[in-house]
Amino acid sequence: MxxxxxxxxxxxxxxxxxxxxxxxxxxxxxxxxxxxxxxxxxxxxxxxxxxxxxxxxxxxxxxxxxxxxxxxxxxxxxxxxxxxxxxxxxxxxxxxxxxNWIQRLMATLAEIFTPLIPAIVVGGLILGFRNVLEAVQFDSLGGTIVESSQFWSGVNAFLWLPGEAIFHFLPVGIVWSITKKMGTTQILGIVLGITLVSPQLLNAYAAPGTAAADIPVWDFGFAQLQMIGYQAQVIPAMLAGFLLVYLEIWLRKVIPEAISMIFVPLFALVPAVLAAHLILGPIGWIIGSWISTVVYAGLTGSFSWLFGFIFGGLYAPLVITGLHHMSNAIDLQLIADFGGTNLWPMIALSNIAQGSAVLAIIYLHRGNKKEEQISIPAAISCYLGVTEPAMFGINIKYVYPFVAAMTGSAIAGLISTTFNITANSIGVGGLPGILSIQDGSWLMFSIAMLVAIVVPFTLTVVFEKRGILTEYKNDNLPIPKLGS
Missing domain, CATH: 3.30.1360.60 (Glucose permease domain IIB)
Structure with missing residues (x-):
């Protein structure tokens, strides 16, 4: 020891x-x-x-x-x-x-979505694999894999079971995570989430194409309430979840402890379910649609290249502030509304770019055993989707690798949006991220990944060799001008 x-x-x-x-x-x-x-x-x-x-x-x-x-x-x-x-x-x-309050808000979002990420990553990989099985045409097979093989057709059908559970029933996970984070009764969160996606309700994906007269309703005599589900919807689930937890917290203060076990769950859950379907769900759906529409317009419009360049370049600084946690909710909303996300590929590319800048530092400072204890694991971590060790341990410390990584990420982001690279879902945010990319985007994503590797590595070497953003000591190792 x-x-x-x-x-x-x-x-x-x-x-x-x-x-x-x-x-x-x-x-x-x-x-x-x-x-x-x-x-x-x-x-x-x-x-x-x-x-x-x-x-x-x-x-x-x-x-x-x-x-x-x-x-x-x-x-x-x-x-x-x-x-x-x-x-x-x-x-x-x-x-x-x-x-500050913005950091607290971002920390709260992080604590809500972080427990869900493993399932979402698995879901993204499943969707990507199913896409290969059922959508990619192979000349040697005369069609798709599922059309030529009963075995793979069965695998494809079976994989939709966990795929549907992860994405269509996402509100259950969101509401559960909110109750867990806020320290209230988690089973009530699970039940509330289920009421948002219950089979009794008209599926959210079918609602836009269903005539108003055919939408089922709860008929209270004096009023009717449409029975529409919120499959894959993020904002309605968040609004309902926070209403539930704050109702429970308030009720525990005003209801005597002797009867709280009976009446707190009752008066917290039932009003939350009613409010979710009457008020919060419709409002949340509209807000979520607005957000995804605006972001999607930026990602696919006439100036998508500029959006990609800016987002790609600034994503790493967003990680430093914690504001990047907002992207999880936006990604999930894009997936719900448009069947995929153009935002997440740029996040994966940014992670790769940060790792590539560290890789250049490993090359430049080879033999520095103490630094390699940080830099080598950090580079591996980046390429597998976790950037904090690389950014805080190496890139921000020296400054110029961070700038090089941002530049490479910006160019890769420009390529991503210009060619409308789309992911099925959030995935492993580094080199394995290609597994979550829709098949029509594989080639251009591979090119963007190459850019995210080569540009940061090359710029980091050039910056150090030419003393750009650096000063030099006698041992020829760079010291950042902006301080560590």
Whole structure:
């Protein structure tokens, strides 16, 4: 077992001492602090600690990259400092005091959609595979795979079972996630979500083509309410979910505890279901349609190339602010309304571009063993869709790789929108992202991926060799002009 006592002691001093630590926990590779005064943290001193591989601040938390032995380091740190470690949720809550209202909103969106991403990624891969089976014409087969093989036809039909569960019944997951995030009764969220997609209702996909006279209704005598489902709809589910949780929170305050188990669920769920179908659902559907229509117009209109260039270039900075979490809701709304998303391919390309800039740093600084402990895992992580280690550990630290990655991503984004590259769904946001791309877009997405690899790598090398955005020390390693 490694001895982290000296390094833990140095870290405690460098973060401003015990009195400056409001909360601390750890994840798979990082120590995560909430500091009372973040300005007291000496980043240079922290990054000089042998066990530390980098630092960054995100979501109100000061995060110190330690590596796979972070649990051992954390135990040594808490034993030495006398600070009791908190749970991740406790640290997240404490970290919000260091965030403005926009950051809090984005953090909330992240906490809602993050638990859903594994299922959505699987759904995207399933849709992509089914697309190959049923839509791609093969000359050697004289048609599609499902037309020439009963086995693959059966596989294709079977895969729609989980595919439909993930996307058509997405509101169930959204409402559940909201109740989980807000700490209210999760089963009520699941039930509310089911009432939005129940088989009793007219399917949302069939509603636009159904005559008004044929739409089923609940007839209350003095009024009628249309029985329309909200399959795959994001905004209606979010509005209904938040109404449910705030109703429950309020009711628990006003209803006596002795009868709360009976009446809180009743008076929270039934009004929420009614409001969801009477008010929130229709309003949310309209809002969601407006958002997706505007974004889709930008992605496919006359100036789509400009939209792609700007979004591709600025997506990485959005990740730094946390505003990128809005894209999950927009992607899902685009999928519901248009059968695919033109936005997500640019996100995958941005991730690849960040990884390519790090790859150039690995090449330029080969032999720097300490940096390679950060850069090599960060590059791999980027190519598999997770960019934070690369951006905060390498690219933003040196500045010029970050600029190179943004430039490559902007050009790749321009290609993506110019050629209307479309994904079936959110997928693995790096090199494996091609599996989620619709078959008609594979060639151009491959070209865009090549651009996202070559341009950032080349620009990073050129910037360092020519001293653009850099200054040089005697050891010939770049120091960012804007500071670390």
């Amino acid at each position: 490694a001895d982290f006592k000296q390094d833990a002691q140095a870290l405690l001093k460098a973060v401003g001492g015990k009195e400056n630590v409001s909360a601390v926990t750890h994840c798979a590779t990082r120590m995560r602090f909430v500091l009372n005064d973040p300005s007291k943290a000496d980043k240079d001193a922290i990054e000089d600690i042998p066990s530390v591989k980098g630092t960054f601040t995100q979501a109100g938390q000061f995060q110190v990259i330690v590596g796979n032995k972070v649990a051992e380091f954390f135990n040594e740190f808490t034993a030495l400092s006398g600070i009791e470690g908190g749970s991740k949720d406790d640290v997240k809550s404490a970290g919000k005091k260091n965030m």
